[in-house]
Amino acid sequence: MKFFIDTANLxxxxxxxxxxxxxxxxxxxxxxxxxxxxxxxAVMHHYKTICEMVDGDISAEVISTxxxxxxxxxxxxxxxxxxxxxxxxxIKDGIKAxxxxxxxxxxxxxxxxxxxxxxxxxxxxxxxxxxxxxxxVDDMNWDGIDLIAQISHVYAVQGFKTQIxxxxxxxxxxxxxxxxxxxxxxxxxxxxxxxxxxxxLTDIGLAQFLEDAKKFx
Numbered sequence: 001m002k003f004f005i006d007t008a009n010l011x012x013x014x015x016x017x018x019x020x021x022x023x024x025x026x027x028x029x030x031x032x033x034x035x036x037x038x039x040x041x042a043v044m045h046h047y048k049t050i051c052e053m054v055d056g057d058i059s060a061e062v063i064s065t066x067x068x069x070x071x072x073x074x075x076x077x078x079x080x081x082x083x084x085x086x087x088x089x090x091i092k093d094g095i096k097a098x099x100x101x102x103x104x105x106x107x108x109x110x111x112x113x114x115x116x117x118x119x120x121x122x123x124x125x126x127x128x129x130x131x132x133x134x135x136x137v138d139d140m141n142w143d144g145i146d147l148i149a150q151i152s153h154v155y156a157v158q159g160f161k162t163q164i165x166x167x168x169x170x171x172x173x174x175x176x177x178x179x180x181x182x183x184x185x186x187x188x189x190x191x192x193x194x195x196x197x198x199x200x201l202t203d204i205g206l207a208q209f210l211e212d213a214k215k216f217x
Contacts, residue, residue: 102126152182
């Protein structure tokens with residue numbers, strides 16, 4: 001399973017990349033705004049900077065909701081760098097845009113996915129990635145991991161090539177469960193990735209080893 005970091009914060013991207021396990025980055029307008037980046041030129045420059053930092057797919061989201069607008073925005077984003085993946089919302093014109101980009105050889109990430117039916121449409125349109133929102137499904141008293149498992153099963157049965165990019169990850173357990181249930185990619189906050197390092201027995205064992213090592217000094 002690939003690891004993407006879900007942020008627009010350059011320091012966090014750098015830290016995750018230095019771990020040696022980072023495969024890409026996902027962003028959205030909310031994450032850009034959180035970093036104080038809102039002007040169009042600043043957004044474009046920020047994406048270019050991220051692409052120069054990480055050798056992997058970088059999802060850059062359109063903000064238009066009509067076909068023509070998404071195509072115009074997506075082509076500008078794709079021109080920034082070869083690693084840009086155009087992030088498209090799961091709406092009717094979004095499916096049309098995904099089909100357009102797939103025919104042009106431009107990678108896409110279909111976002112805001114909450115059902116297997118939506119996942120089928122995105123795969124049929126040729127999406128490179130599909131982003132089911134695990135945490136937000138959980139928030140609605142449904143099971144986000146069950147959704148990952150269902151989509152994974154459907155894709156395997158039908159032979160769809162679209163990669164499942166599990167998003168809206170809230171904790172390290174989400175990451176593990178997504179891996180168990182067939183997600184090809186997990187995009188996470190840095191805190192969730194670092195959370196995978198933690199185990200009390202590791203801390204206890206290391207402390208004991210270090211204590212015993214003092215006897216050889």
